[in-house]
Amino acid sequence: MTARPDRIRVALVDDQALFRAGIRMVVDSQPDLQVVGEAADGRQGVDMVRASRPDVVLMDIRMPVLDGLAATAELLADPDPPRVVMLTTFDLDEAAARAIRQGASGFLLKDADPEFLLAAIRTVHAGSAVIAAAATRDLFSRFAASAPAPVPAAFAELTQREREIFALAARGLSNAEIAAREFLSEATVKTHISRILGKLALRDRVQLVVFAYEHGLT
Numbered sequence: 001m002t003a004r005p006d007r008i009r010v011a012l013v014d015d016q017a018l019f020r021a022g023i024r025m026v027v028d029s030q031p032d033l034q035v036v037g038e039a040a041d042g043r044q045g046v047d048m049v050r051a052s053r054p055d056v057v058l059m060d061i062r063m064p065v066l067d068g069l070a071a072t073a074e075l076l077a078d079p080d081p082p083r084v085v086m087l088t089t090f091d092l093d094e095a096a097a098r099a100i101r102q103g104a105s106g107f108l109l110k111d112a113d114p115e116f117l118l119a120a121i122r123t124v125h126a127g128s129a130v131i132a133a134a135a136t137r138d139l140f141s142r143f144a145a146s147a148p149a150p151v152p153a154a155f156a157e158l159t160q161r162e163r164e165i166f167a168l169a170a171r172g173l174s175n176a177e178i179a180a181r182e183f184l185s186e187a188t189v190k191t192h193i194s195r196i197l198g199k200l201a202l203r204d205r206v207q208l209v210v211f212a213y214e215h216g217l218t
Helices: 017-028 042-052 068-076 094-102 114-125 133-143 153-157 160-170 175-182 186-200 205-214
Strands: 008-013 033-039 056-060 083-088 107-109
Touching: 008 017, 008 042, 008 114, 017 033, 017 114, 033 042, 033 114, 042 056, 042 068, 056 068, 056 114, 068 083, 068 094, 083 094, 083 114, 094 107, 094 205, 107 114, 153 186, 160 175, 160 186, 160 205, 175 186, 186 205
Parallel strands: 008 033, 008 056, 056 083, 083 107
Antiparallel strands: none
């Protein structure tokens, strides 16, 4: 299977062959997307992803041999890992929360509309998260640990303004909502968010919400 360099490369890891065939048909129908590999379990999935080097991996959570959580942890520990989106049949799934904590870029319900799936792939490839920060907040409010971890020293490097923006983003507010509340431009808010993510070594806004919950900063 030859990947075209102008397309977003997608890999599918799911133990249901019929489901994979449906996803492949939807993805390959798009001029900017291409499926470059498939696997039926997490162990095969890790090997396939390392060989095919996709941009985005759609990873089922519950699979034989090696489940999606363990497979995702292995992939995200690699240098220059792909973006991983978890596939689940359950909304507000504890396993999805664990995957996001590990570094997954979000989750999708397996019965999501094809248009939403395609938009999610493009969104993740562009560097954003698949689920909104507000949804992440709801997810982690249900499954967050009762005892927060110590706040890392890097948090002290945030300026007072950045801490204010951090607190609002951790509550699930969008850039537009933060801008309106703080009388700032959206571009300024985006710059603050980028600096916050950089200082805290976080990948996206979803990881920011996870950070806030894990360290009792909500």
